[in-house]
Amino acid sequence: MTEKPRAADPGSAGSAPGGSAPAGQSSDEPRVVIRNNRKISEAEGSDTAAADAGSDVPAEGLVQDAEVVVDEIEVEATPAAGPEPAGPPVVDAPAEPVSGAGAPALGAELEALRAELDERTRDLQRVSAEYANYRKRVDRDRGLVTEQATGAVLAALLPILDDLDRAREHGDLVGPFGTVAEQLTTALGKFGLSPFGEQGDPFDPTRHEAVAHQTSAEVTEPTCVQVMRRGYQIGERLLRPALVAVADPE
Template sequence: MTEKPRAAGPGSTGAAPGGSASPGEAGAESRVVIRNNRKIIDTAGSDGAAADAGSDVPAEGLVEEAEVVVDEIQVETAAGDDGIPAGPPVVDAPAEPVDAAAATSLGAELEALRTELDERTRDLQRVSAEYANYRKRVDRDRGLVTEQATGAVLAALLPILDDLDRAREHGDLVGPFGSVAEQLTAALGKFGLTPFGEKGDPFDPTRHEAVAHQTSADVTEPTCVQVMRRGYQIGERLLRPALVAVADPE
């Protein structure tokens, strides 16, 4: 039985075809690795083919190298393009079914919240409008009360003003007394007291109180021909009507 040649180690050299190699050439020559799996298996499985080729290449060493190369190729094929070994396939978890009863309950709850929000909004608007009306009413009442209090005080001073008017008509408002009368009239005017009722004014039954009537060819409408007592008002409020004599046209 013919013995197969053994694989050469790292320090041994293989015989080249057609002659023997020197030790220096054998050290400089690098080992050749054949990466064709089919050819290596054919060479390792057929002793006659290896003998006919006349090659001294160790078959067992080539088979071991070929197995290593095949393992590396399989590892590279199993790895992805990025070099990371591919893991088991990822299967998406099935979506959980939506509970129809829960969805209906949430919709009803949402609708109830919206209804309650609308009611609270209307309540807030109603309260805001009531508060605005209350403020206006309070301001109006406050002004009315102030005007009434001022009118009550001024009404108590009207007889004094009537005496001053009579003294003025007789020419008695002279000197210091006349100066005091003017200052008093100016001070009362600051509170809104306005006198009215002059001779020749058209007769107004809402502001004048007629105590005498006569006819005259000099007038074309009812006219105040004599003022017995002047009237007073505070703003638009009538404090006292004027006493007048009225002349009607003939």
């Protein structure tokens, strides 16, 4: 009678008790179990005795080559591992304060940066002040050029104004001619032209040009007693002095 006992599971030879996976094998991989049967003769007992006696000649009926019959392959799937439990949150360690040899170097670098910032600030202030002065200079020069150009044009018209004054003294500024004379005087006044020099004004050598001198008991200071030609100015600028006769006190 041939008996097919179940051989030991080769996959469980190196496994730990309880069906744990052998070393080097991942727990989430399926495990393959091979069951084999071998044919044993009826004289198994005598074969075992001959093997124990150390005989070199095999006993009768000894099966030299055991036939391994793979009759069943069992695949045992281990349950998939669930998500690993979350560990404690990772907290970044606070930055350690700079100490030791790095602190003096950092302090020196900060001082250098502050010095450079102060220098650049002073440069900016200096450039801003220079630009402001430049603008003031340009505006002043522009005004002077405009005033000089206007003065040159008005100076060319002063002889016409002198003729109008003489005609006014003689009573010739009447009718349309008088109207035109008034309009011309008004138009020139819009450019800042203003006459000065009237009889009885105190003598001012910066504005009056004396062409005659006399003494008088009626004055207490040098006084313009006669105006031969009126003077003109543009704003505060003297365009032409007035020609006058001056009376000094006795």
